[in-house]
Amino acid sequence: MKKLFAIRKLVVLVSVVLILSFTVLTMAVAESASSPLPVKNVIFLIGDGMGIGQILVARNASVGLDGRLVLETLPEVALINTHSLSDNLITDSAAAGTALATGYKTENGMVSVLPDETPVKTLLEAAQERGMATGLISTNTIYDATPATFGAHTKSRSMYEEITAQFLEKKIDVLLGGGKDRFLPSGVDVGKRKDGRNLIEEAKGLGYIYVDNATALKLAKGNMLLGLFHKSYMNYVLDKDDYGVENVEPTIAEMTEKAIEILSQNQNGFFLMSEGARIDHAAHAVDVAGVIAETLAFDEAVKIALDFAKKDGNTLIIVTADHETMGFDITEPLDYEVLSKMKVTPEYMALQLEKDDKGVFTTESIREVFAEVKHAGITDLREDEIAVIQAVSDKYSYLVGWEIGSVISARANMGSMTTEVRALSPTGGHTANMVPLFAYGPGAEVFGGVLDNTDVARIIATLMGTTLD
Ligand SMILES: [Zn+2]
Structure with missing residues (x-):
């Protein structure tokens, strides 16, 4: 009973706050008399x-x-x-x-x-x-x-x-x-x-x-x-x-x-x-x-x-x-040098990749696409970075782009959600x-x-x- 009373009190309080804020809003709108409404x-x-x-x-x-x-x-x-x-x-x-x-x-x-x-x-x-x-x-x-x-x-x-x-x-x-x-x-x-x-x-x-x-x-x-x-x-x-x-x-x-x-x-x-x-x-x-x-x-x-x-x-x-x-x-160690090389999007890069007969992106094509100057100009890709991209070989190109982009921005020390947390997020x-x-x-x-x-x-x-x- 006491709880119910508390809830009722809360409802009254919320209503008062709502009415008040509406009044304030209406007043504020009416006050802008310098220009005719609406x-x-x-x-x-x-x-x-x-x-x-x-x-x-x-x-x-x-x-x-x-x-x-x-x-x-x-x-x-x-x-x-x-x-x-x-x-x-x-x-x-x-x-x-x-x-x-x-x-x-x-x-x-x-x-x-x-x-x-x-x-x-x-x-x-x-x-x-x-x-x-x-x-x-x-x-x-x-x-x-x-x-x-x-x-x-x-x-x-x-x-x-x-x-x-x-x-x-x-x-x-x-x-x-x-x-x-x-x-x-x-x-x-x-x-x-x-x-x-x-x-x-x-x-x-x-x-x-x-x-x-x-x-x-x-x-x-x-x-x-x-x-x-x-x-x-x-x-x-x-x-x-x-x-x-x-x-x-x-x-x-x-x-x-x-x-x-x-x-x-x-x-x-x-x-x-x-x-x-x-x-x-x-x-x-x-x-x-x-x-x-x-x-x-x-x-x-x-x-x-x-x-x-x-x-x-x-x-x-x-x-x-x-x-x-x-x-x-923006982080303190953010490297604009790496980022400034990007003249295309990671999705564009994803669409340049080639697959082997098992449907997996080839290591050579990943290296080539990253090395291209107007892409990222990265010539020293690590095994783990290549593996992350190969792991999404069967996904839509925009999702492959997500992983490519994350590899590049991690190298540039960009502040953002990690690829692991993104994978757990329903909104991506x-x-x-x-x-x-x-x-x-x-x-x-x-x-x-x-x-x-x-x-x-x-x-x-x-x-x-x-x-x-
Ligand atoms: Zn979104």
Whole structure:
């Protein structure tokens, strides 16, 4: 009985705290009277896996430790807790995206539904209710977890056919990224859909302009735009020249610029989510050069958004991450010499390896690939390093890349999770580290202190003059 009373007391206390914090939030929002509410446009830039360590290596490699990336110049900063529902300290991109898109926590793997599969309203849907134009961009497949959580509701992040179909049903005005395979039926081009639908043709029927390369993207005019630039993930920034696709695959900055150009035609404003997805992928492989290149490319997109917001005067910019990946950090003995040789990603190196008739990577090909100057230029590989790579001979090339990247970064004394701990991690190396949030624009001063990822969605909704419930 005493325990029950204690629980009741706790419930009352929690309710009071919740009401108080809501009041404070509303007051804080109302106080930003310098600009009229609601804010007209929202540009939400998410660097997947981009923690403070990822930002610091990118800063140090570009403008130096005393310089600032564009994203670091945004005036308001907060720290964000990223854990997913229950006692799951470590989130995946689906649960984290759901929190950022809807203000609700859910289980890992779920896309904007609660654990009982009830769908919850997303910021993108709230924007549509307000008559705003909407857009999603990712350097991953456009149907991957982060964009999916803004534009779809599925019990699993791997329901790609369902996710892409929901994007079109919602008539999201701009969709740009990789993932052409799930827009086409199997048997047609790179198509993998089992339901026989051709969503590219369907999109054209709905009024979308369709483009599949960077040049066409630049020239595109209209109100609705579908751009699919790769059958799967778009290539890493570092690998584009090696595959000769610089003119095929636009940068995230180019996609963001075009999306703003198209969406800003709407008199009621727009909501755009643009994801630098491959920061996370490079971080999983402890690919420092890759993280630097992807983070700097993402920062260029932030610059495009910020330039627009400064001119427009009624645009809110939010830059944050969904979670941190691999516990990335700069150490005292970090050897930039080793890292600076990397002009390709470890995944690119993985794809150059040759197998023997037992399906195992040959020692000679491993030595050759590592010795190549623009790769790592490492000519003294040890037996144990070769064994680690041979042990994953039957795995996907990106997983082989994880081991290659770990070998190189260990030689450079990079601070990160070990390959053994990563192997035990269901997310493949995400951490519970808080991630930074940077904000600019009307009402941005509401962001500050330590927030939960669900707070971010709710604050944005309030500033947009909408609600998520
Ligand atoms: Zn990840």
